[in-house]
Structure formats: C-alpha cells, structure tokens
Amino acid sequence: MATLAPELLKKEKKEKDFSLPPLPLAEKGNVITRFPPEPNGYLHIGHAKAAIIDYEYARLYDGTFILRFDDTNPENALLEFYDAQIQDLRWLGIEWDLEYHTSDHLQTHYKLAEQLIRQKDAYICNCTPEAIKDGRFHAKSCACRNENTGSVGLDLWKQMLASPEINYIVRLRGEMDSDNTAMRDPTLFRVITATHPLTSDNYHVWPTYDFAGAVEDSISGVTHPFRTKEYELRDPVYFHILNLLQLRTPHLMEFSRLSIEGMPVSKRKIKPLIEQGLVSGFDDVRLPTLRGLKRRGLVPEAIKQFVFQQGFSKVESVVDFSLVESVNRKFLDPRVKRYYFVPDPVRLVVADAPKKTVKLPLHPDAAMGNRTLHTASIFYIPRQDMQKMKVGDVFRLKGLYNVKITNIDETIQGSYAGEEIIQESAKIQWTTDETMPLKILVPGLLFKGETFNPESLREMQGYAEKAVARLPAGEIIQFERVGFVRLEKQNNDTVAIFTHK
RNA sequence: GCUCCCGUAGUGUAGUCCGGCCAAUCAUCACGGCCUCUCGAGCCGUAGACUCGGGUUCAAAUCCCGACGGGAGCACCA
Numbered sequence: 262m263a264t265l266a267p268e269l270l271k272k273e274k275k276e277k278d279f280s281l282p283p284l285p286l287a288e289k290g291n292v293i294t295r296f297p298p299e300p301n302g303y304l305h306i307g308h309a310k311a312a313i314i315d316y317e318y319a320r321l322y323d324g325t326f327i328l329r330f331d332d333t334n335p336e337n338a339l340l341e342f343y344d345a346q347i348q349d350l351r352w353l354g355i356e357w358d359l360e361y362h363t364s365d366h367l368q369t370h371y372k373l374a375e376q377l378i379r380q381k382d383a384y385i386c387n388c389t390p391e392a393i394k395d396g397r398f399h400a401k402s403c404a405c406r407n408e409n410t411g412s413v414g415l416d417l418w419k420q421m422l423a424s425p426e427i428n429y430i431v432r433l434r435g436e437m438d439s440d441n442t443a444m445r446d447p448t449l450f451r452v453i454t455a456t457h458p459l460t461s462d463n464y465h466v467w468p469t470y471d472f473a474g475a476v477e478d479s480i481s482g483v484t485h486p487f488r489t490k491e492y493e494l495r496d497p498v499y500f501h502i503l504n505l506l507q508l509r510t511p512h513l514m515e516f517s518r519l520s521i522e523g524m525p526v527s528k529r530k531i532k533p534l535i536e537q538g539l540v541s542g543f544d545d546v547r548l549p550t551l552r553g554l555k556r557r558g559l560v561p562e563a564i565k566q567f568v569f570q571q572g573f574s575k576v577e578s579v580v581d582f583s584l585v586e587s588v589n590r591k592f593l594d595p596r597v598k599r600y601y602f603v604p605d606p607v608r609l610v611v612a613d614a615p616k617k618t619v620k621l622p623l624h625p626d627a628a629m630g631n632r633t634l635h636t637a638s639i640f641y642i643p644r645q646d647m648q649k650m651k652v653g654d655v656f657r658l659k660g661l662y663n664v665k666i667t668n669i670d671e672t673i674q675g676s677y678a679g680e681e682i683i684q685e686s687a688k689i690q691w692t693t694d695e696t697m698p699l700k701i702l703v704p705g706l707l708f709k710g711e712t713f714n715p716e717s718l719r720e721m722q723g724y725a726e727k728a729v730a731r732l733p734a735g736e737i738i739q740f741e742r743v744g745f746v747r748l749e750k751q752n753n754d755t756v757a758i759f760t761h762k
Numbered sequence: 763g764c765u766c767c768c769g770u771a772g773u774g775u776a777g778u779c780c781g782g783c784c785a786a787u788c789a790u791c792a793c794g795g796c797c798u799c800u801c802g803a804g805c806c807g808u809a810g811a812c813u814c815g816g817g818u819u820c821a822a823a824u825c826c827c828g829a830c831g832g833g834a835g836c837a838c839c840a
Contacts, residue, residue, distance in 0.1 A: 297840090298840095299839085299840055301839090301840085331840070333840085334839065334840075336839090337839070337840080386838095390837085390838065393837095393838080394836090394837080397836070397837095398764095398836070428838085429838095430838050431838095432838095439765090440764075440765050440766085441765065441766075441835085441836090442764085442765070442835065442836035443765095443766095443835065443836075445836080447837095448837080448838050450838085451838035452838080453838080467838095469837090469838075469839085469840085470839070470840045471840095473840095474840085490767065490768085490833080490834070491767095491833085491834050491835070492834095492835090492840090493766065493767060493834075493835085494765075494766055494767085494834075494835050494836085495835085515767085517767095517768080517833085518833095522773080570774075570775075570788095570789070570790095571774070571775075572774090572775065572776085574768090574775085575767065575768060576768060576769070576774095576775090577767095577768065577769090577832070577833050577834090578773085578774060578775090579773080579774090580773070580774055581772085581773045581774075581790075581791075583773080583790060583791060584773070584774060584789075584790055584791090586790090587789080587790055587791090588789090588790095590802075590803080591803080593802090594802060594803050594804095595803080599800080599802090601800095625798075625799090625800080625802085625803080626803080626804095657799065659799055659800070660799065661799095682799055683799095684799090686799090688799045688800070689800095690800075739800085739802065740800090741800040741801090741802075742800045742801050742802080743800085743801080743802095744801085744802080745802080762801075762802070
C-alpha cells in the first residue's frame, strides 16, 4: 500500500478521531446511562464533561439516556436550579429520553430501607454525631448496631417516619473494621426538616447519596453509571447495598474531575467573590460555568469536542484554557463575520483623500457578503500601530488604499499613496468618523494560584465600525487583528466580551 | 495518621490490561518559514516527555517491589 498509494497512508494518519473508547460489557441497544446533578447550582464545565460522556455513550450504543435530579437534600435543592440545569444542558445540545427526580421515589426508598432493617442489615442509630464520627475513626461500633435492628429497629424507623422530632439516622451494617472508612456503617437515611422544593413538607426522612445513588441506578435500569473519582472509595458501599437488597448491580465506572487553570468551579470559592462584588455572578465571563462560557463566546460544539479530547482517564489534570480556546477558534473561524475595531484610537487625516465607497467582505474565504463604508479624509486607527511608525512610512488602510505619513502629532497627517497592495506594508484596520464607541471586556484568569487576580477583567476602549451597532446581541464576530468577541447588551449599551484571539 | 486512586514534553492526551513494530502519538503552547490586504485560519518545520531506584526478561513506558510526588476519603453534602 505504501508503494501503491502513499498519499492514502498519510491521510489516514492525519485524521484523528476523538471517539469514545468502547464500553466494557456493553451491547448495542442495551446501554442505559444517566446524568444525576443535584439541583443546587449552575452547571459548569465539570458537569458538562460528565453529561457529555453519559449522553454520548448512550447514543453510541443506541441506548437510553436519563436525566435524574438527585434532590435528596432539601437544604440544598432549589427550585430555580432544576430549570436552570435543564437550560444549560439543552444549550450544550444534550437530549434525554427520560427525566425524573430521585425525590419522586421516596416511598420506594422507604420500603427498601425497611427491608434492610428487617434483614438486620441496617439499624437505627441515635448516637450523637460526635460519637458516630469517633466510632468510625476508631473502627468501633456502638450499641445501636445490634440492638436497634430487626423488629426493634423497625419500630424506631416507624417513629422516625412519623415524627420529625425523632432525629435518628439509619445506618448500614457494613464492616466497622474495614480499612475503607466508607464501609464503616455509612448513613443511609437522616432527618431533614427543611421544605423541599418539590415535595414540600411531606417528607422529612431523606436518603443519603450512598443509598439513593445506588438504588436509583439499579432500579432505573442504568447499565453504565459514571461518577468522578472521589467516589471511588464508596464503590464497595454501592455494591454492598445492592447486594443486600438483591438488586441488579450496574457496571460502575469512574473518571477524573476536569479543572481549568485559574478558573475555579467550586461554589465555596466563587460565592465570596460574588458577595464582595468581585465577580458579577455565576455567569461571570471569567467563570467556567456553562453560562459564563456561553457569555464569553464559547460554542457548545467546542465544549463537546474539548471534552472528547480530554478523554476520561483517572489522571487528574489541570487544563490550560488555551486548549479550550483553540478548539473554539476552529469552530468560530469559518462561520463568524469580520469587522473592524480600533482600540485606543488615534485620529488620522488624509489631506488629499479621495471620497470612496468600499465594500469590505465579511469573511476572507466564506461567501458572507459585504458591508459598505463611505470614506472621506478622516479616519481612526490604533495608537499601538502608529507608535511603530514614523513620518514617511507607508501603511495600508486595510481594504482601502495606502497612506503615507506626513506628520505625527496629536493626530496623524497623511497623504493618499495609491491603491495597489504593497506586500510588505502593514495592513491596519480603521474606522471613519462614523463610529460606534465600544468597550471590550477582556477576561483573564480569575485566580493566580490560590489568590484572586484583581486584574482578571480588563477593559479595552475603542471605536468599532458603525455596522456593528446593527448586529444582534449574542452574535459572535471577529474584530480583525484583535480577536473574537461576543456582543452583549448591558443596560441599553452594547459591550463586547473578548472570547479569545 | 490510616486507606484508596493517579504519575508520558510547559499543558492536555495516545500507548500500559495482552512486554518487542515506541530512538514514544496527536493537540495545544513557544519559536521559525510559507500563504493571506487580520496579530485569525490554513500549510511546513524546530524544540520539548515515559517521576526515581531496584528486580524479572534476550527485550520494560508497558510486569513486580520500594521510594517520591499529586489527588481523594475518613459528613446525618453530593
């Protein structure tokens, strides 16, 4: 083949697909996956990774994909986030076959709990949290373990269900002497009296993640649940619970969390910044929340591809944002309109300027049409470019004609210097005196190491060409020689958010 | 402290299960060139890595042991 058609070999090598590795124990048509967010906040890039992997595997195997809200802690779940998360997922281009809430199934969970207690595989513990913690640390069990199970346990369980005043917990009879502390009789149910956004005050006994997660995965038919690595120690708990209940055990798998250098995802870090007014909210353009990324001009396809490129090993990685940028740029470049923006403008007067009407292409390659500009003798050009120039230099007003500099002062004086393109001359973007003043917000790294970077959001002031004023908010364009930006309305003003170069 | 997971260029990743075809893949970043009326895209090139130490073997990124480094868990959060 190498001798017959060497070009084929070459091409094969170049095409890199980021398709998912095959799933173990998977058959086409028989794969069910699930994405189980807790409705307690906005989705971020880490959630996106999980959701994309879950969703894409279901698709790859012609399977079923479930969106399940793990809302078993009424203190955390907030009504607004069910919807917000749905919107974020839709934006990502993810579709699900089934949607439900773990809180829909509390009665089932109660029945299973009862079964465990009856089997003496779970017990009611009324020790103090401190005692429990201490016991777990020292691998010592308490008296409740043997006393409050079976029929005695069942009785206490009924009391728990009957009154929120009975503040006991249900614990699994695991292995108190296990090396794995997760197995030292983990909590299965506890009393939480906060009002739940969906079930209101109807329930006050709530399953913990260990119980609810395992049970839901099993009874909803999930075949391949993925979770992040920090749950790995809880795998034995997961399987133990299902085995005791004689429920089907899915094929659990873990992958590492995805984090981006300088862009924290944790609410613990972000919330104080919002409260201090250092970031505008969870949709701040410096944040890796889906909303932040969207505002910044990241497109869902790019996020998806970025996730694929990361793969999903168990290696912890801190990705550089430039990897995200480059993927995004490849999506944006072919389909985004070009305009001129002049940062830090300086006035240019071309004394003998011919009056012209020019059509400038909206894209260098793609057929996107033109915008029309009328020029006279007044222009604005970037100060930075002018600082490199001296009297006598010739540069080109990009797409227009050449100008020879005759004087440099507060303003630049120039003279018309012909139309033909001079290969080695600078081509500089410009506006006429018909401009649109525009501010570009330039996001940087929110954190440098562990400390907040006070210069993480800079501003670039300048003039955009007038046509930009007619573009709809939300449009992403490229300002030539500046970078990609997304336009946004902020109190009746249009501002641009710098996406990346 | 104990337990578990992980360790390939600056960053991310393929390869590790089933040792040889790996003088190690691809991307990104950096640098240089070509192309282009953009500092974008495209094309070409340069630079850059198997954490360390032992062992097994004819042969180790790949298997074994140990160290070191990073992460996680020891919640009535998920």
